[in-house]
Amino acid sequence: EPEVTQTPSHQVTQMGQEVILRCVPISNHLYFYWYRQILGQKVEFLVSFYNNEISEKSEIFDDQFSVERPDGSNFTLKIRSTKLEDSAMYFCASSESVRRGYSNQPQHFGDGTRLSIL
Amino acid sequence: EDKVVQSPLSLVVHEGDTVTLNCSYEVTNFRSLLWYKQEKKAPTFLFMLTSSGIEKKSGRLSSILDKKELSSILNITATQTGDSAIYLCAVEVASNTGKLIFGQGTTLQVKP
Numbered sequence: 001e002p003e004v005t006q007t008p009s010h011q012v013t014q015m016g017q018e019v020i021l022r023c024v025p026i027s028n029h030l031y032f033y034w035y036r037q038i039l040g041q042k043v044e045f046l047v048s049f050y051n052n053e054i055s056e057k058s059e060i061f062d063d064q065f066s067v068e069r070p071d072g073s074n075f076t077l078k079i080r081s082t083k084l085e086d087s088a089m090y091f092c093a094s095s096e097s098v099r100r101g102y103s104n105q106p107q108h109f110g111d112g113t114r115l116s117i118l
Numbered sequence: 119e120d121k122v123v124q125s126p127l128s129l130v131v132h133e134g135d136t137v138t139l140n141c142s143y144e145v146t147n148f149r150s151l152l153w154y155k156q157e158k159k160a161p162t163f164l165f166m167l168t169s170s171g172i173e174k175k176s177g178r179l180s181s182i183l184d185k186k187e188l189s190s191i192l193n194i195t196a197t198q199t200g201d202s203a204i205y206l207c208a209v210e211v212a213s214n215t216g217k218l219i220f221g222q223g224t225t226l227q228v229k230p
Contacts, residue, residue, distance in 0.1 A: 004160070031216055043161070043206065043220040056215040091160070095216055106152055106166045107218060111159035 002026045004110035006092050012116045013082055021077045021113045023092030032075045033093040033107060034067065036060070043091065049075065079115075087117045120145040122209050124221035132229050135197050139224045141207030142189040149212040151183055151190050156204040156223070164192070164205075197228045 005024045013019045025032050034046040047057045049067055057065075066078045075094075079086055089112045096105040125140045141151065150168045154161035165174045167183035167190060174181050178201075181192045194201055204225050208218040 033216070033218075035218075035220075042222050043208075043218075045217050045219065048215040048217055050215070056213065056217055106163045107216065108163060109154070109160045 004092055004094055004108055006090075006110035006113050008113060009111065010114045010116070012118065015084055015117050016081050019079050019082055019115065021079075021090050021092075021115070023075045023077075023110055024073050025075055025092065025094030026096075026108060027073070029094035029096050029108075031055075031095045031107075032067075032069070033095075034077045035091045035093065035109075036088040037091065037112075038085075038088045046077075046090075082115075082117045084117050087115060089114050120209070120211060120219050122207055122219050122221040124205075124207050124224050126224060127222065128225040128227070130227045130229065131197055133198055135228075136193065136195045137197060137226060139192040139194075139205050139207075139226070140189065141192070141221055142187075143207075143209045143219075144188065145209050145211055145219065147212035148185070148188075149210045152208045152210065152218065153181055153190075153192050154206040154208065156206055157202075161206055194226075197226075199228050199230055202226060202228045 007022045032049040035043050037043045045058050047061045048055045064080045068076050091112045092110045093107040095107045122143045150166050152166050153164040155164055165181045170183050170185040178195045183190045204223040206223045207221040
């Protein structure tokens with residue numbers, strides 16, 4: 001069964017450094033997402049991406065964050081200057097479609113990247 | 119503010135027991151409710167519910183949505199140790215983005 005893959009599985013970075021988290025969504029999917037889960041807390045939406053642009057972002061997704069689809073397969077999340085509070089598990093997800101008025105296709109999640117900021 | 123609440127937060131049962139997990143929501147524009155199972159890593163998709171009163175079933179797992187009560191339940195019958203996991207409920211808000219709002223999860227432990 002096709003799956004979403006994320007690399008690396010664990011990233012340790014010094015505070016203030018830039019970090020790039022990588023995702024390969026399922027190949028025929030068109031909608032891409034990043035979520036994060038701080039230890040012991042809920043999974044939180046960060047950003048959605050469609051047709052090479054951000055379609056929605058949360059309050060968490062400030063100017064330090066950016067997303068990119070540099071080629072036909074990868075989807076990346078960049079944090080420009082990491083803070084201690086960015087330490088979390090970051091999940092990438094993708095879905096085939098989001099259609100008004102119809103039953104949508106579910107989002108499928110990758111295994112996550114655990115980001116630890118020192 | 120859109121909110122999804124799950125109960126109980128944790129549950130310990132013995133193999134063979136039946137469990138019912140609850141999810142309630144308050145969102146401005148509901149589109150669908152999804153259940154995921156999270157073991158060590160990726161949340162894996164279980165069910166997507168859009169219509170009230172229609173039960174979805176997969177093996178020993180079943181789920182139903184009640185739009186009047188703004189809630190859903192996930193039932194697991196004849197539980198096995200492999201059912202031990204965190205069960206996440208998420209609501210998709212009607213938009214063009216598919217954004218999901220998650221509950222805090224129910225941690226289920228099934229003892230042999």
